[in-house]
Amino acid sequence: MTSMPPGTAHTVRRAICPGSFDPVTNGHLDIIGRAADLYDELIVAVFVNQSKSSLFSVDERRELLEEATAPYGNVRIASFEGLVVDYCKANDIAVIVKGLRAVSDFDYELQMAQMNRGLAGVDTLFMPTNPEYSFLASSLVKEIAKWGGDVSRLVPQNVLKRLNERASASK
Numbered sequence: 001m002t003s004m005p006p007g008t009a010h011t012v013r014r015a016i017c018p019g020s021f022d023p024v025t026n027g028h029l030d031i032i033g034r035a036a037d038l039y040d041e042l043i044v045a046v047f048v049n050q051s052k053s054s055l056f057s058v059d060e061r062r063e064l065l066e067e068a069t070a071p072y073g074n075v076r077i078a079s080f081e082g083l084v085v086d087y088c089k090a091n092d093i094a095v096i097v098k099g100l101r102a103v104s105d106f107d108y109e110l111q112m113a114q115m116n117r118g119l120a121g122v123d124t125l126f127m128p129t130n131p132e133y134s135f136l137a138s139s140l141v142k143e144i145a146k147w148g149g150d151v152s153r154l155v156p157q158n159v160l161k162r163l164n165e166r167a168s169a170s171k
């Protein structure tokens, strides 16, 4: 049997952006939009983490992502439980795309990338985030919104609305 030349194993160039997305921020959307330009199909997958408490349910996070990524024709929203590389294998996904905000992200991301490549031969593409979002994290957005701070420049409109609803419900 002849082996495939490098780079031709996947007919559809499919990539994945995995994450918690609790909730999706403008920083995520920056990476998603740029990654969607590079691949035929981009799967944005919410990791179902039973041991981590979240503000939004997996269904809510998926819904917010569906709405926020609607302008991108080749983005599909999914969720998965277990190893990201197993999800990649099952769905013929060649590449994991990760945004790097700062050098502090790099150590852990490199470790995961090398582990994922070693486990299943799945590569990781690192994209530097837009400097405008280098300080941005979902955890900070939740904290600020909870105390009534302004996050309108940090998240898409649908997320802003949902965060405001949550903040007023807990008053």
Ligand code: PNS
Pocket: 018, 019, 020, 021, 047, 082, 083, 084, 085, 111, 112, 113, 115, 116
């Ligand atoms: O948005 P987050 O919480 O930083 O995303 C982290 C995530 C979900 C991308 C990462 O924890 C992950 O890939 N989890 C899936 C489980 C897995 O494959 N773990 C082994 C990594 S080497």
